[in-house]
Amino acid sequence: MVKQFKNVNELIKGISEDENFKKDAIKQISENGLGKFLFFLRCEHRMTQKELAEKMGCTQGRVSKIESAKDDSLSIKDFIDYGNALGLELEIGFRSKEMKWVDMVKYHAFQMQRYLNNIVQVAKEDKALEEGALNFCFETLKNVPVLILNTMSKLPKSRFNKPIDGSKTKVHISGTIQPQRDVNANNEAVAS
Numbered sequence: 524m525v526k527q528f529k530n531v532n533e534l535i536k537g538i539s540e541d542e543n544f545k546k547d548a549i550k551q552i553s554e555n556g557l558g559k560f561l562f563f564l565r566c567e568h569r570m571t572q573k574e575l576a577e578k579m580g581c582t583q584g585r586v587s588k589i590e591s592a593k594d595d596s597l598s599i600k601d602f603i604d605y606g607n608a609l610g611l612e613l614e615i616g617f618r619s620k621e622m623k624w625v626d627m628v629k630y631h632a633f634q635m636q637r638y639l640n641n642i643v644q645v646a647k648e649d650k651a652l653e654e655g656a657l658n659f660c661f662e663t664l665k666n667v668p669v670l671i672l673n674t675m676s677k678l679p680k681s682r683f684n685k686p687i688d689g690s691k692t693k694v695h696i697s698g699t700i701q702p703q704r705d706v707n708a709n710n711e712a713v714a715s
Contacts, residue, residue: 554593561605562590568609578608639663 565575565586572586579586581604589601599613606613618627639660646652 554595555591557594557597558590558592561602564605564609564611565590570609575605575608579604635663635667 565572570578572590573583576583576586586605589597589605592601599615602613642656642659646656
């Protein structure tokens, strides 16, 4: 039976007894992660190094150097040029190392709202665009709950199907907001 490995690091650990080889190989692979990621993007766009080099306005050798470079030798310009040639825009950001996954979900939910608001803003006063924006909002309204339900379905069934404990959940339901009315001495409402 052939042994299968979950990742390259596991493969390296499994094929050699030499601890120095293992450490060096894993270090080498981890230091070239960004270049390998760029290589993956190029392959995903079904482009050769030569084709990408033509779009970047450089030599094929330059593309090869970028893809095989150690992470600490790549520049922001390398990423921008590479991305532009693939029709991609570079985004860089920071977040607190202590940020929890639930905070990330909330952050992205608000980002989604921001992008939807941008779509609506651009669509204003153009009936065709407004119709497209409305259709996209409905599509989002349909798909996002499905994504959440798919995730919830991965929870143990006993938890997923368990009714919500009303003693721990507070729900406030109010009727429609009505205009303010004065009440006279006989407790009859008088419109103000």
